[in-house]
Amino acid sequence: MADPIEFWFDFSSPYSYLASEKIEELAARYGRRVAFKPTLLGVIFRTTGGVPLTELVPPKASYFAHDFERSARFAGVPYRHPSVFPIATVNAARAFLWLQQHDDALGARFLHAAFRAYFSQDRSLAEPEVLAALATEVGADPVALARGMQEPTVKDRLKALVDESIARGVFGAPTIFVDGEMFWGHDRLSQVERWLASGPF
Numbered sequence: 462m463a464d465p466i467e468f469w470f471d472f473s474s475p476y477s478y479l480a481s482e483k484i485e486e487l488a489a490r491y492g493r494r495v496a497f498k499p500t501l502l503g504v505i506f507r508t509t510g511g512v513p514l515t516e517l518v519p520p521k522a523s524y525f526a527h528d529f530e531r532s533a534r535f536a537g538v539p540y541r542h543p544s545v546f547p548i549a550t551v552n553a554a555r556a557f558l559w560l561q562q563h564d565d566a567l568g569a570r571f572l573h574a575a576f577r578a579y580f581s582q583d584r585s586l587a588e589p590e591v592l593a594a595l596a597t598e599v600g601a602d603p604v605a606l607a608r609g610m611q612e613p614t615v616k617d618r619l620k621a622l623v624d625e626s627i628a629r630g631v632f633g634a635p636t637i638f639v640d641g642e643m644f645w646g647h648d649r650l651s652q653v654e655r656w657l658a659s660g661p662f
Contacts, residue, residue: 463492463493465488465494465495466488466493466494466496466638467496467498467638468480468481468495468497468635468637469499469626469638470499470634472553472576472579473548473549473579474502474633474635475529476532476634476647476648477635477647479532479538480647481497481573481635483650484637487653487657490654491658497568499550499557500622500634501550501551501619502633504627505627505631505633513547515547532648536647539577540580542580543583548587550586552586555609555619556596556606557572559610559612560596560601560606560609571596571601574598575595589607592607593607631643633645637650637653640656642661644656
């Protein structure tokens with residue numbers, strides 16, 4: 462069986478949200494599955510000297526703020542820019558990892574619910590009550606989730622993933638690896654599909 466498509470994301474990344482709505486369908490067309498891997502852009506930026514797109518020099522920041530919404534319309538994905546942006550996503554990432562390690566499909570449902578909550582419903586994933594509500598919405602036990610997020614193994618797993626993402630050259634999200642080839646950004650999905658369809662180009 463072909464290797465999975467690695468999808469590195471941060472829950473505070475609008476482009477990760479847009480790509481997350483398309484990547485599983487794309488992978489399935491070519492007999493692949495998606496390995497969702499969270500990282501933390503805040504840590505990456507501190508390491509690389511990067512900044513959130515909306516904190517770039519004013520012309521670029523204004524462009525990206527507009528492009529988030531335009532790209533969502535183009536993709537047919539509901540989008541409402543959050544009132545607080547960006548946010549800390551460490552707890553959301555830990556919640557995802559704890560659910561994923563118990564049930565991969567449940568983890569994926571939480572991922573989609575969380576992205577939609579933040580980027581189409583303006584529900585801050587930095588709030589514990591929002592994570593608890595999302596757990597309930599996807600069929601998970603919110604009390605068990607709250608405990609699980611604090612497990613040392615989950616914390617260590619997230620740290621290891623962040624370290625791995627940096628070591629592999631991830632500088633933003635989403636970053637997609639197909640057969641070892643790295644693609645950055647939701648607007649590279651057409652290139653990902655070309656690679657899946659016919660191999661290296």
